[in-house]
Amino acid sequence: QKEVEQNSGPLSVPEGAIASLNCTYSDRGSQSFFWYRQYSGKSPELIMFIYSNGDKEDGRFTAQLNKASQYVSLLIRDSQPSDSATYLCAANTGGFKTIFGAGTRLFVKA
C-alpha cells in the first residue's frame, strides 16, 4: 500500500478557474506535509508546507489539512496556463524521511 496517494490525473481546468488537488496519507504519525510543483523535465520545487489542521494561504495557493481524515489538498485560485505542471504531495513523520506521492498532472487551458 502506497503511503501517500494522489490521483494521477490529468486534471484539466480552464484559465481563471480554481484547481483542486487532493492527497491522502496512510501514516497517522505524519506531522508535516508539502506540496511541490514539477514542470516537465525539471526538478520539483516547494510551493507550500503545512503542519496544522485547517487552511494556509499564500497568494493564489491554499493548502488544507485534515489530520482526522488524513487528507491534504492544494487549491490554486485564478489558475494560469503557467500553473500547468505535476504537483507532488509529500508527508513527513517527524524524522528525516519524506514520502512523496506519484503526483497529479494539472493542465490549465487558455
Added chain:
Amino acid sequence: GAGVSQSPSNKVTEKGKDVELRCDPISGHTALYWYRQSLGQGLEFLIYFQGNSAPDKSGLPSDRFSAERTGGSVSTLTIQRTQQEDSAVYLCASSLMAGGLSEQFFGPGTRLTVL
C-alpha cells in the same frame, strides 16, 4: 551557483557497467537526500545523510547501489553492474536540517539510461 548541482546531467551506459553520480549540495546544508524518479512516477527515496551520522540506506533497492558523502558535503551515488530497470532520473536534494519543516532543494537530476 547557490543551488544544488548534479553531474553528469545525462549518462548513457551499457548493461553491466558501473556508474557514479555526483551531487554538490547547497553550502551549509547538513542533510542530503537521493531519490529516483522513473518516467511518470513519483520520487522513490533511496538514501539520506545527516551531518556526520551514519546514512540511512533503507531505501536502496539492491546491494548494487551505494552512496557516500565526503566531508559532510559532496555525495556520490554508485550503481554497480547496471541493469535496464535502473534507467531513471536520479535526483539529489539538500536541506538546512533533517526532516520536519525543512524544505528540500532539488538539483537538476541525472538522467541515466542503461542500454
